[in-house]
Structure formats: C-alpha cells, structure tokens
Amino acid sequence: MKKIYAFESKCLGCGLCEVYCKTAHSKSKDIIKAHKQENITSAIVIEEILQPKAVSYFALQCRHCSSPKCVKACISGAMYKDEKGIVRNDKEKCVSCLSCVLVCPFGAIKKSINGKTVSKCDLCIDYGKSLCIEYCPNEAIKLLNENEAEALK
Amino acid sequence: MGLDFNTPVFEVIRNEKKCIQCQVCVRQCSNKVHSYDSQDNVVCTDDIKCVNCHRCVILCPTKALIIRKYPLEFRENANWTSSVIKEIHKQSQTGGVLLSSMGNPKPFPIYWDRMLLNASQVTNPSIDPLREPMETKVMIGGKPEKLDFDAKGKLMTKMPPQVELRMPIMFSAMSYGSISRNAHEALARAATELGICYNTGEGGLNRDFYKYGKNTIVQVASGRFGVHRDYLNAGAAIEIKIGQGAKPGIGGHLPGKKVGEDVSATRMIPIGSDAISPAPHHDIYSIEDLRQLIYSLKETTNYKKPVFVKIAAVHNAAAIASGIVRAGADAVVVDGFRGGTGAAPTRVRDNVGIPIELALAAIDQRLREEEIRNRVSLIISGSIRNSADIVKAVALGADAVYIGSAAVIALGCHMCHSCSTGKCNWGIATQELELVKRLNPDIMYKRLVNLVSAWNHEIQEMLGGMGINAIDSLRGNRLMLRGIGLNEKELNILAIKYAGE
Numbered sequence: 001m002k003k004i005y006a007f008e009s010k011c012l013g014c015g016l017c018e019v020y021c022k023t024a025h026s027k028s029k030d031i032i033k034a035h036k037q038e039n040i041t042s043a044i045v046i047e048e049i050l051q052p053k054a055v056s057y058f059a060l061q062c063r064h065c066s067s068p069k070c071v072k073a074c075i076s077g078a079m080y081k082d083e084k085g086i087v088r089n090d091k092e093k094c095v096s097c098l099s100c101v102l103v104c105p106f107g108a109i110k111k112s113i114n115g116k117t118v119s120k121c122d123l124c125i126d127y128g129k130s131l132c133i134e135y136c137p138n139e140a141i142k143l144l145n146e147n148e149a150e151a152l153k
Numbered sequence: 154m155g156l157d158f159n160t161p162v163f164e165v166i167r168n169e170k171k172c173i174q175c176q177v178c179v180r181q182c183s184n185k186v187h188s189y190d191s192q193d194n195v196v197c198t199d200d201i202k203c204v205n206c207h208r209c210v211i212l213c214p215t216k217a218l219i220i221r222k223y224p225l226e227f228r229e230n231a232n233w234t235s236s237v238i239k240e241i242h243k244q245s246q247t248g249g250v251l252l253s254s255m256g257n258p259k260p261f262p263i264y265w266d267r268m269l270l271n272a273s274q275v276t277n278p279s280i281d282p283l284r285e286p287m288e289t290k291v292m293i294g295g296k297p298e299k300l301d302f303d304a305k306g307k308l309m310t311k312m313p314p315q316v317e318l319r320m321p322i323m324f325s326a327m328s329y330g331s332i333s334r335n336a337h338e339a340l341a342r343a344a345t346e347l348g349i350c351y352n353t354g355e356g357g358l359n360r361d362f363y364k365y366g367k368n369t370i371v372q373v374a375s376g377r378f379g380v381h382r383d384y385l386n387a388g389a390a391i392e393i394k395i396g397q398g399a400k401p402g403i404g405g406h407l408p409g410k411k412v413g414e415d416v417s418a419t420r421m422i423p424i425g426s427d428a429i430s431p432a433p434h435h436d437i438y439s440i441e442d443l444r445q446l447i448y449s450l451k452e453t454t455n456y457k458k459p460v461f462v463k464i465a466a467v468h469n470a471a472a473i474a475s476g477i478v479r480a481g482a483d484a485v486v487v488d489g490f491r492g493g494t495g496a497a498p499t500r501v502r503d504n505v506g507i508p509i510e511l512a513l514a515a516i517d518q519r520l521r522e523e524e525i526r527n528r529v530s531l532i533i534s535g536s537i538r539n540s541a542d543i544v545k546a547v548a549l550g551a552d553a554v555y556i557g558s559a560a561v562i563a564l565g566c567h568m569c570h571s572c573s574t575g576k577c578n579w580g581i582a583t584q585e586l587e588l589v590k591r592l593n594p595d596i597m598y599k600r601l602v603n604l605v606s607a608w609n610h611e612i613q614e615m616l617g618g619m620g621i622n623a624i625d626s627l628r629g630n631r632l633m634l635r636g637i638g639l640n641e642k643e644l645n646i647l648a649i650k651y652a653g654e
Contacts, residue, residue, distance in 0.1 A: 010590065
C-alpha cells in the first residue's frame, strides 16, 4: 500500500502542506474560505527538530499501520481500516474520547480545533489527490510503498 | 550614530482579504521581513529589510503579496537621483566601500539588441532542423595550421587537446563558497546530461564532484584555492582566471562566515578564515610569466588538457588576447562588463570595462589579422541573455559562450542583487544549511537542462533560417549580421553593415 512519506533532508518547514491539507479537507475546497470560515485541523504537521548544525523539519502524518492501535482503542467504532488499507475516521461516529490520540505510537492523530472529532491523514481519498504532495515546493513529500521509501532514505 | 537616513527600497503589500495567516512567508524569509502577531492574528512586515527576492510572493499559497518600489520620492533632479543620494547616505553612515552583486545595471547600450540576423529567401533554401541534420557541436581548443593525411586518408597531424561540447554553451565560473553545494551539484549534473561543461570557479572542487570531471572546467585563480595535482587532472580543461567582467582589476573576497567545514576542505584554507584572492596573480606580471603558468599546468596534466585564459573585457583586450595566444593558451575567455558576480565594489562594477560585443569583435578581428585565430578558441561571457545573443556572438567570432546569470536565474535567482549578504532565499548564494536545502538538485538540474536544450533548439532554428546546417559555418560570418541604431564607428568596430546595406 502506498503511503505519504516526508523526507527530512528535503523538508523546508515552510508549512504549505498544512495549508493544502486544510483546504483538501474543507467543505468549500477553497483555500481562503477554508482558512477564514472553516475551522479545520491539518492532518499533516511540521515538526521542528533542533540539530547541532541547523534546524531541521519533518512532516508528521499517519503511517496507516498494518494493525492500527487507534482502531483497536476506538470506543465508538469511528476509526476503521478500509478495504484499501487506509486508516480512516468516521466523523459521524467519533465522540472525541481521544483514545486514538493516546495510543498512536507516532503522535500522528490530532485533536481537532473544534474539539468534536480528531484529525488524521486519509491520503485525501475523498478529494482525489493528495494536495500536500502536489504543492510541496521541494518535492519533500511523496506517495510511495514501503520498499520505495526505504530505497530513498 | 544618531539618525539612520536609510529608507526602504521596497514595499511589501499584503492583501488582507487573501492573507490566511498561514505564515509561510514568515518561515521562508531569511531577511525576517515578515512576522506574525498572535495577539491580533495578523502577519506584519518590516519593509526596510526586504530585498525583493520574490521568495514569499512565489510561495504564498493565496498570492496575497505584492512587492513594489517604495513610493518615497526625493525632489526630482536628473543629476542628484534618489540612488545617488541614498548611496551617499549609506557611505556617510558606514564609511565603507559600496558593494553590489550581479552585473553592471546601468543603461549602457546593449549591442546584441542593435544587431539583426539574416534569413534565407528564394535564392538559397532555409533548413528545417526537425527534418534535416543540424550540428551545434563545437570543439574547444587550438587547431593546427593544416592537416596531413596518410595514403589511406588517416589523420597524421597531432591534434592539440580539445574539449567537445554538444552545444556552444557552458556554465560560467561560480565558486563553491560563493554559491552553495546544491547549486554546484545542479550545474554539474546538468552539464553532464547536456554534454557541456560547467566551471568550478576559483574555490576548488569537492572530491564528491570528481565524478563529473569530464564535464568540469577547473579554474586556477590568483588565490590558488584548492589547486593541487588531482584537481588539475580532475577536469576536462583548466582555466587561468586573470580577470572578471564584473570587477576588472579587482580580486575577490569570500567572507570567513561562508567558509564552513566543507568549503574549507575544498579550498584548503582554515575554517572561518577569509578567502582573499589578490587582484593580480603575484607570479604573473607579463605575457612571459603567463606562459610559464600555462606550461606548468600543461606539464602537470601531461599536455592532455586545454588551458583557457580568462580576462575581463578592457580597453586593450585585443592586444592582450593576442599575447595570451602567443603565451600558448588553447582558448581565450573574455568576460564583458555586464558579467555577474557575488560581490563587487559598486563603482568598479558600474564603471570599469567595456561591452563584450565590441571586445569580441575587436579580438576576433585582431587574431585574424595576425593569422593566429586558429590557434585558440574564443569563448565569451558577460550577460548572454538568450539564444539570439549566442547566435550573434558566434557570428561575431565566438566559439562558445559561458552563461552564469542566466543559469542562476534558471535555478530560481530573481536578481535581487543581494548575493553578498549570504542570505539567499533561493539557496544559491548561501552556505546556511537551512537555505541551501531550498535548492533541490533533483528538481533544479532539470530546469538547467530544459533551459539549455530550449536554447539549443532555438539556435538550430535560427541557423536553419539562415540556410546554415552547422554552427561552425556561422563562426565569424559577419555578413549574417546587420546593425541598427549604430554609428559609423560602432559599425566599424563590429565590422558589420547597416541594415539595408
């Protein structure tokens, strides 16, 4: 299964992936409306690492584990693994108990800003294409299977 | 020192209706123009720090930013212009020499734009390069007086060493130190894919780049940084740099803060020490001295590599070029006064040297008159902006051209003239790891390949239009040029006819 991989050596920490993640997951799909009128939490998060020489960044998002702890921990059945292997969250069922946030070994699930649900990467499956990849200015984010990603590391 | 008279040069205009406070601009500006005020949830700007590099404008996801000239006017005065006044303010505050980057920006005539090319009509057929063979390959190096063949037609004459270029374009000397490692990698990889050469500049060659040697020209300049036997043998040719178009008569200075571990190892100087290239080579005070250096480099490389000598286009360029040929160089490189630089004293950049078009015409003419033109290739540089400039240069007598500014523009440079600050937002003229990262060689080398391939295609189209099927047939063919808006003297120097003649 192909997942989104972000490469630390290329990531500039500009944050454009976050901007486009919010846009892809908005109702309006309009970048300005998504930010000004809708309260969306980005599923991809840029983390800053302080290294000895220079600040380094990496983008953090769901690894779509083969046996996902978040699915097991979910009390309402909102978190599930679909037929393609993508771990998704059904916002209708989610009660925001945050069990998934607690158990995720990567810290890839975030409590959403409105507090009613959680936010995680779904590979923009409903949007049609992963916008974070499309708009990364340095080709730091790629859609790859595990072997391809290993080869590039 | 009391009041600071400096005022902003540019104004950043933010369209608040479009700004989504994503702060991409805040994170991307190395000059710290943008800042986020979390209390009011607005992004603010500090205009005085802006150099107009367009990094924020290009990355802004909603295109909410515009940068324009700061609208502050001085009282109109054709003599005391705002830039003259501002320069005096700056110097009276700092007491320093004004520094500038890139080439001469003054409105001197651009002769490329005053020459027009010919095309075939009726009496001779034009050629379609997409259907018929069209040769843009050039061989750089000296050519023998005549060729001898044996009975079987095999060449008996021993040819001087040559460098083969698939097209008459090379990437100019830009040292590792003045530009980033990633920029060098992009240039090296592009040159390799294109079958052309890039030039190391005077900063030596990192061992990691020896694999691109066949497409590398290694430079020996007055500072002799990074020069050793392996280095000289690593490239396809060696270039002795005497002068540079942007700052004829002036040396170079790479500030110590740009000399990190890797640059220090490559240049063979201590970490953090200033790399100062003297104005002259202290062992070259005459043509005879130059000959000694040329031949010691040839000895070191077993007479297998052509040796180029690069000079700035100055008043006596033709006579100097003649001396260089007689000193034994295989190619003369002439850099015009519009040639770029990472940093040059502003007064030198703006007032010293002559236009490359005139220098080229004069040198080619002189070498022909002295019957020594065949002994060298003639390479020119100093603001080649497009493929038409190259075609005109070849018609004036050049064998190939170097492109520097155009190459860095392809790498993302927006000509903000701030290379010397070391804060290049595009990752080109900087050694800060966080900024260098912004130039991804995997992406950027392709842009260089695209640019040069496109130019080569255009050169073929223009050659075809003239009914010529090989660039060698155009070299020095000044009948293919006509002048427009030039006076008699200029036409004489360029040795071209006026349009209509």
